[in-house]
Amino acid sequence: MQNVDGLMVLLLGFVLLLVPIVGILAAATPYLMPKRECFAVTIPDAAACDPEVRRLKRSFFAVVITVTLLLTAACGACILFNPEHAFLPMLVVSVLILGIGSYGLMLHFRQKTIALKRARGWVAKTAQRASFVAEEPAPRPLSQTWDLLFLIPITVTALICIVGYPLMPDHIATNLDLAGQVSHWVEKTPLSAAFPVLAVVFMDACFAFSHWTILRSKKGIDAARPAASAWAYGAFARAQSMLLVGLGTMISFVGPIIALSFMGVITMLQALLPILIMLIVVLVAVIVVTMIYGQNGARLLRRMEDPESMPVDDDRYWKLGIFYWNKDDASLFVPERFGVGWTANLGRPAVWAIIVGFIVVTVAFVAFSLWV
């Protein structure tokens, strides 16, 4: 093995874990969805017991798990034989393959599900949707006011940068190589010293925006059992909002840590350890919440008896499975159809404005940080 620092090995090993974690979550996705959504096709809830449906889900799982194992082995080999040059590209390629590959595989199984739906004659005779007026018997996501918690790490970072500015070296270390040695510096200017603050502000703005989309989203309520599904969705949305606020605040403390490393109070290598711990906490929390709730809280209802009917068939609004297009729907954001989380209603021009705005801001920030 080449000259690689011990902590770096830990970091590499941890980063390698990303591949199997992404892979397992992707493989488990069909089982996390509401039962009436099978590979982004609407079927009756009770049809989840259909042996053919079960077979399709098992096949998807098997294929994705196999590919995950192969890719993990490949990445592991890169760490052993060429960590400096081969590992990172292999990692990126693996995650891309798992992401795009599982989407492509989903499309393939979606076609099979559509054929099965036709063969079994699963047709919706109604187009029912449900909501609640007056008293809502369901939990709600945390209010946006909770995002004020982000001000704590932002303020701490700003204070450290301001107070520590005179103590910072004239050339601030910004990159490490695998041996734990600094490989890149930037000149100390007020702007470059303020970088941790700007990075944390940008990150927290992204979290706050995601929180806002959860608050504005259409609720995933099933007309066949409105109160139960409203409660389950409410619990799910609340849990996700708590993850955003809680984990977001924790991750924001990367700001003070990096600021301290700029000052030289801790070395960059030492700064990696708390960051690593934070990442582990994030991964564990996200996996646990995903497994407990599923999408729209579907796993909370899995022991309930399933309705035989199909109150509505939304297939025509979901282009290519996962892109929602419905200009007659007032919602800007809707629950995802294959995956855990929310997606945008592309049929509304306002959403395009938001998406373009988000891309522009992100690109601008990345360009700015590279320039600094």
Add this chain to the structure above:
Amino acid sequence: MVIIIDERSSEPLYKQIHDQIIAGIATGELEPGMSLPSVRSLASDLGINLHTVNKAYAVLRDEGYVQMRGRAGAVISEPSDASRADKNRASLEAMEDDLFKLALTYRACGGTRGQFLECAAAQAARAYGVVGDPASESRADRPVHASRTPSGRAARGLSPQKA
């Protein structure tokens, strides 16, 4: 209170919402002072146009069932409200006219007076009788159907039609 709309029904969507809210007021599930959700959030949850919900709320406002209270949005109004009482009187007269037309149509189809009264009693029992008893039905999980088909009446175990 749950509202369920059906885009495949022949009845316009705004009318489905409007009728279900009135039904809620009638059974007491919607009490005066309770606020309705914002137009945007109800339209979003039901997956329909803002205009549709706006129209439903506007009609309810015109009929006096609902008031706009600034920031609180639409709020169920008191039944004793003067404007509502006036509108109630006018709509009662209109409803009596509708009943007369229904009776005439029924007679023209060959039904007897006795049969018509039986039908009317069954529908009245539906509107005033079973609902409101928490032990008999869990209202939150049973949709309020806007359609009234003969099979629907039979399924509810009401008195069958005598040919």
